[in-house]
Amino acid sequence: MLERTGKKTFTIMVSRSPYDSRNSESALKFCYAALEAGHAINQVFFYQSGVHCASSFITPPSDELNMHNEWVTLNTKYNIKLNVCNTAASRRGIVNEDTSLSTNINVNKPFIMTGLSDYFSALNSGEVNVQF
Secondary structure, X not given: XXXXXXXXXXXXXXXXXXXXXXXXXXXXXXHHHHHHOOOEEEEEEEOHHHHHHHOOOOOXXXXXXXXXXXHHHHHHXXXXXXXXXXXXXXXXXXXXXXXXXXXXXXXXXXXXXXXXXXXXXXXXXXXXXEEO
């Protein structure tokens, strides 16, 4: 949404796995750049294979970015909502305490399982949509 100050509010979608491409890293860098420029981010929505960013089971080698931890750091620093599509997540074994049939939980706060309706609501409010 373009405000009188020229500042925008963004809704970000990440749809690729964090280690199959650089989409997640690019999205993260975009978020920091936008926030440092004074813009706002309503939410980051993880969709399709992007839901893997929410998995706490990610354990990359020590010389690679841990994208899960990087998103948690963004949330901690700027209180950005990290929404995960529950349908896409359940299809890929990404589960929280509400959706797991066992004790193997790999999604915890600040990631929130939600539906596409939250993403579309943000778009309907006039926010700028950026997809990675």
